[in-house]
Amino acid sequence: xxxLRVIEAVLFASDAPVRVVDLARAADDLDEDGVEAILxxxxxxxxxxxxAFSLVEIGGGYQLLTRPEYAGVLDRFETVPRSxxxxxxxxxxxxxxxxxxxxxxxxxxxxxxxxVGGVLRTLIDHELIEVVGRGEGLGRPLLYGTTTxxxxxxxxxxxxxxxxxxxxxxxxxxERSAEPVEEEGISKEEGDGEG
Amino acid sequence: xxxxxxxxxxxxxxxxxxxxxxRFHGPLDLLLHLIRRQDIDVLDIPIARITGQFVAAxxxxxxxxxxxxxxxxxxxxxxxxxxxxxxxxxxGGEDEDEDPRADLVRRLLEYEHFREAADLLGRAERxxxxxxxxxxxxVRSVPTPEPAALESGWDDLWAAARELEPAGELPxxxxxxARRPIPIEEKIEWVLSSLERSxxxxxxxxxxxxxxxPHAVSSLLACLELARRRDVRMRxxxxxxxxxxxxPSPP
Numbered sequence: 155x156x157x158l159r160v161i162e163a164v165l166f167a168s169d170a171p172v173r174v175v176d177l178a179r180a181a182d183d184l185d186e187d188g189v190e191a192i193l194x195x196x197x198x199x200x201x202x203x204x205x206a207f208s209l210v211e212i213g214g215g216y217q218l219l220t221r222p223e224y225a226g227v228l229d230r231f232e233t234v235p236r237s238x239x240x241x242x243x244x245x246x247x248x249x250x251x252x253x254x255x256x257x258x259x260x261x262x263x264x265x266x267x268x269x270v271g272g273v274l275r276t277l278i279d280h281e282l283i284e285v286v287g288r289g290e291g292l293g294r295p296l297l298y299g300t301t302t303x304x305x306x307x308x309x310x311x312x313x314x315x316x317x318x319x320x321x322x323x324x325x326x327x328x329e330r331s332a333e334p335v336e337e338e339g340i341s342k343e344e345g346d347g348e349g
Numbered sequence: 350x351x352x353x354x355x356x357x358x359x360x361x362x363x364x365x366x367x368x369x370x371x372r373f374h375g376p377l378d379l380l381l382h383l384i385r386r387q388d389i390d391v392l393d394i395p396i397a398r399i400t401g402q403f404v405a406a407x408x409x410x411x412x413x414x415x416x417x418x419x420x421x422x423x424x425x426x427x428x429x430x431x432x433x434x435x436x437x438x439x440x441g442g443e444d445e446d447e448d449p450r451a452d453l454v455r456r457l458l459e460y461e462h463f464r465e466a467a468d469l470l471g472r473a474e475r476x477x478x479x480x481x482x483x484x485x486x487x488v489r490s491v492p493t494p495e496p497a498a499l500e501s502g503w504d505d506l507w508a509a510a511r512e513l514e515p516a517g518e519l520p521x522x523x524x525x526x527a528r529r530p531i532p533i534e535e536k537i538e539w540v541l542s543s544l545e546r547s548x549x550x551x552x553x554x555x556x557x558x559x560x561x562x563p564h565a566v567s568s569l570l571a572c573l574e575l576a577r578r579r580d581v582r583m584r585x586x587x588x589x590x591x592x593x594x595x596x597p598s599p600p
Contacts, residue, residue: 166483167483168483169482169483210480217482218482218483219480219481219482220480220481220482221480222476222479222480224481225478225479225480225481228481234481235481237477237478237481239471239474239475239478240471240474242374242467242471243374245467245470245471245474246374246463246464246467248467248470249463249464249466249467249469249470250463250466252466252470253463253466264456265456265459265460265463266374266375266377266460266463267375267376267377267378267420267424267456267460268374268375268376268417268420269416269420307474307477308470308473308474308477309473309474309476309477309480310473317466317469
């Protein structure tokens with residue numbers, strides 16, 4: 155079988171992004187470079203043929219997605235699964251988790267000024283965040299981080315693709331670092347979380 | 350309850366900052382709204398004015414659930430505290446130089462920062478939602494993997510039990526229960542009349558005239574019921590020893 159068509163079949167039949175390393179299992183003499191080359195060919199093929207879908211790099215893998223211009227039509231079909239959108243409190247909470255991960259509930263509540271227990275539960279239920287460890291502070295609080303599903307849901311390739319915080323109009327990193335760090339046990343990872 | 354924590358009424362209290370509290374996702378959200386709406390420099394917040402407006406805006410706070418109300422009230426009290434410290438600066442304290450508003454400003458800016466981030470995420474989410482994949486639903490509910498023992502009700506337990514049971518092997522839902530053949534009330538009367546006759550009765554003699562299991566069960570239930578009402582006492586020296594039914598202890 156033509157490895158290109160095998161990979162196409164896997165992408166076609168998958169309901170989530172497939173990682174390059176997994177696609178490499180499609181044929182015996184295939185390595186990741188080979189997969190990348192094939193993905194490039196497929197991308198060009200779909201582009202030239204004017205297909206309604208294209209090959210998109212998302213959530214750490216590759217997936218076939220319809221082009222945005224068909225959204226209006228697809229919305230009218232019951233057979234097409236609809237994507238849900240998150241509430242404002244969920245988005246705010248998720249933003250804090252995304253930029254500060256790993257982060258505990260206390261810090262999130264401190265930033266938002268409201269309790270977030272219910273929102274966290276919803277985000278966990280939707281597999282957008284997960285427990286990634288425990289902090290070192292009082293009671294060893296649970297720390298949360300984002301999941302691959304989070305990347306899929308927002309269309310990011312990886313966490314590096316998040317809008318960087320220094321592109322935002324308000325920057326706080328300097329003021330924060332000037333403070334004596336009192337956050338419970340998460341201070342060490344804080345620098346990494348900003349990426 | 351708000352008046353207790355509120356500042357003296359502001360001389361200029363226009364109506365325009367009447368807001369719908371439900372719309373705001375917490376006290377910081379409301380505070381930012383008040384500040385941004387008036388083009389106030391966050392680094393130089395007129396605390397007296399903002400405090401007055403904040404307190405006025407949360408007049409309807411008692412309509413909120415207690416937890417949410419508490420969040421707004423906490424912020425109100427913090428604002429009043431800052432206002433007081435601006436009026437009466439601490440002298441000689443180690444933080445003499447620090448503006449009493451500094452911490453609040455830091456929190457506001459930080460919150461605003463994440464509000465912007467949430468906007469960006471929302472935009473990304475909308476763009477992503479324009480593209481469809483096969484059978485893929487970006488947000489889908491999954492069963493909670495965390496321990497839910499305390500939140501489980503009878504329905505959950507029943508559902509779980511049904512899942513365990515291989516289909517088709519469920520017991521017939523129409524259970525037939527035999528009516529209790531001997532009314533306990535009847536036995537109670539029998540116990541009491543026997544007791545009246547002989548002063549004390551051994552359980553075996555109560556059952557002896559019939560000798561069947563249903564009668565024994567009913568008799569025992571009758572005795573237990575009487576003991577519960579403290580109309581009789583029951584005594585037994587050991588397992589399988591004669592069970593004596595006695596009149597209640599004399600007062």
